Amino acid sequence: MRIVIIGAGFGGLNAAVTLQKKLNPSQHEILIISDNPQFVFRPSLIWLPFHKHSIDRFTFPLRPTFEKMDITFIENRVQAIKPKKNYILCKNGEIIHYDFLILASGASPDWRRIKGLEGESSSVYTISSALKTRKKVEELTENEPIVIGIAQGNPNQGIAYEFLFELDAFLNKQDIKCPITFFTYEKKLFEGKGKKGTARIEELMAKKQIKWYCDVSVKKIRGGHVYLNNGKHLPYSFTHILPPYKGKEFVFSSKGFKHDHGILPVKETLQSVQWDNVFVVGDANDIKGAKTGRAAEQQGILAAENIVKQLNHEPLLSYQHEQLFLTELGNEGAMLILNKLNDNGILKGTISGIFPHLLKRAFEKYYMFKYS
Ligand SMILES: Cc1cc2nc3c(=O)[nH]c(=O)nc-3n(C[C@H](O)[C@H](O)[C@H](O)COP(=O)(O)OP(=O)(O)OC[C@H]3O[C@@H](n4cnc5c(N)ncnc54)[C@H](O)[C@@H]3O)c2cc1C
Known part of the structure; x- marks a missing residue:
């Protein structure tokens, strides 16, 4: 065969x-x-x-x-x-x-599904797009408005939170202050990852004075503004929006x-x-x-x-969905969220700090060591 x-x-x-x-x-x-x-x-x-x-x-x-x-x-x-x-x-x-x-x-990212988005947003989906984003990030200067968001239908929301906190840490290091606005179609921040996950993100947003909107969708991008369905028009000189996938x-x-x-x-x-x-x-x-x-x-x-x-003509197995998220949080380390079905029921946990960051690096090392 x-x-x-x-x-x-x-x-x-x-x-x-x-x-x-x-x-x-x-x-x-x-x-x-x-x-x-x-x-x-x-x-x-x-x-x-x-x-x-x-x-x-x-x-x-x-x-x-x-x-x-x-x-x-x-x-x-x-x-x-x-x-x-x-x-x-x-x-x-x-x-x-x-x-x-x-x-x-x-x-692939489906940029065309959101009117005006194609060519406007930075991204980190591939090596080449992440390197282009590096150039744009390096050019940022004091007080430039930044919009980071998750457009309706995107299935990997974690990337936007990671980008937000990594960018915030990068700008802090250069001592550059820029107003950042975040939006998401999720009903609340970091939806579906448990109360502790949402609370931790809310706490960090408040600490870093990042304004946010939940439960919104993008109507269009035009003339350097993101138009949301709640009537807000967010101006940006740099934007990072996660689109739906195709x-x-x-x-x-x-x-x-x-x-x-x-x-x-x-x-x-x-x-x-x-x-x-x-x-x-x-x-x-x-x-x-x-x-x-x-x-x-x-x-x-x-x-x-x-x-x-x-x-072997045996009955097939069914897929059991397990959640394991390791989300980078810039200067604040990372957050681990586990939601796994095991023999004794559901295993759940949320841990923040340096340990989840080290674990993410360890996963990468494991792949490099085992397969390269
Ligand atoms: C910035 C970023 C951060 C992320 N963080 C995390 C994280 O912390 N934890 C986590 O679990 N996930 C994370 N993800 C998500 C994760 O990387 C993806 O969900 C995962 O890569 C999907 O794996 P896949 O095998 O389905 O597809 P892919 O990894 O996209 O692989 C697709 C493969 O198909 C090949 N291919 C595509 N089209 C063709 C074609 N026409 N002909 C031949 N070959 C083709 C490609 O070359 C590639 O080899 C992150 C993703 C990004 C971009």
């Missing part, structure tokens, strides 16, 4: 490693396709605009990693999938057949898939709702709850386990 994985981020990498451990290489072939030859530990991108990290410490080349594991690595861009015929069409015209497919291709281009070109803005619906087993031999993991699927590397990692492992179960 041939199992093909599209994408080598948290989801794809963990799916490949799990399959390699569980399958006999003389009977099965594992192929992984990525349009990026490098693994990027994306949570570390948050430090790049503020000179707190260097790129070579959170990236590594994928080919040698997969060669060591006897997994075929193909650097190519997928252009379309033909699920009725079980093949993938790549940019260079190459056709790759599969028996099972794991889609771990992530998502799926990768090839999903739109693959006629055999139903999707919502390119995001693919899945069953509890992570199988596509239409194709039992196709699994979708991580940012690419429509599972509710924050889109995180941790979720993509767990889903990649589960999809691989379920392929093995399908091969």
Whole structure:
């Protein structure tokens, strides 16, 4: 059997490693396709605009990693999938057949869904956008108005809070004072992460004199202002707004898939709702709850386990959503939020300070040490 994985981020990498451990290489072939030859530990991108990290410490080349594991690595861009015929069409015209497919291709920011937003907001989704943001941040001078926010529909709100507190720490260090306004579509700050999480963010906002609006949506961006649906027009000379996500281009070109803005619906087993031999993991699927590397990692492992179960004619496992957030808070360390279902019920906890910050760095080191 041939199992093909599209994408080598948290989801794809963990799916490949799990399959390699569980399958006999003389009977099965594992192929992984990525349009990026490098693994990027994306949570570390948050430090790049503020000179707190260097790129070579959170990236590594994928080919040698997969060669060591006897997994075929193909650097190519997928252009379309033909699920009725079980093949993938790549940019260079190459056709790759599969028996099972794991889609771990992530998502892209959908700037165009908010009127006027495209080209206006800084971002930290990729190395190149984080470096552009660094340039803009370095050019900030005293009293320039800053707007940071989370537009309706964005599924990874934590990035905006991290950016807010990292930028505040950066400006403080340069002794530059700028008025910062924050907005979010969430009903309250840091919604869904528990009372302690919200209280900690509120406390920090008050301490740093950051004005905020909750439960608002963006109507449009025009003439250097963010227009909110509560009637406020926020002027900015620098802005960082998290947009909704959309799926990768090839999903739109693959006629055999139903999707919502390119995001693919899945069953509890992570199988596509239409194709039992196709699994979708991580940012690419429509599972509710924050889109995180941790979720993509767990889903990649589960999809691989379920392929093995399908091969063995065993019942498939269902995905159990666990929340683990490690949110950087600039000069205030970080915050860890855990919400996990275990054998004795639900394990919950919130910890703030230097320990969660060290833990986030440790996760990155673990990936670099284990896979590079
Ligand atoms: C600044 C920032 C901070 C974050 N902080 C955290 C955090 O603290 N904790 C946390 O858990 N998560 C965090 N996240 C979220 C986390 O990084 C994402 O949820 C995670 O990367 C999603 O993993 P994925 O495998 O689904 O997709 P991705 O990591 O996006 O990987 C997608 C893969 O698919 C490949 N690909 C895409 N299109 C194609 C194509 N057409 N052909 C071939 N290959 C393709 C890409 O090259 C890549 O290899 C953060 C993200 C950012 C940007």
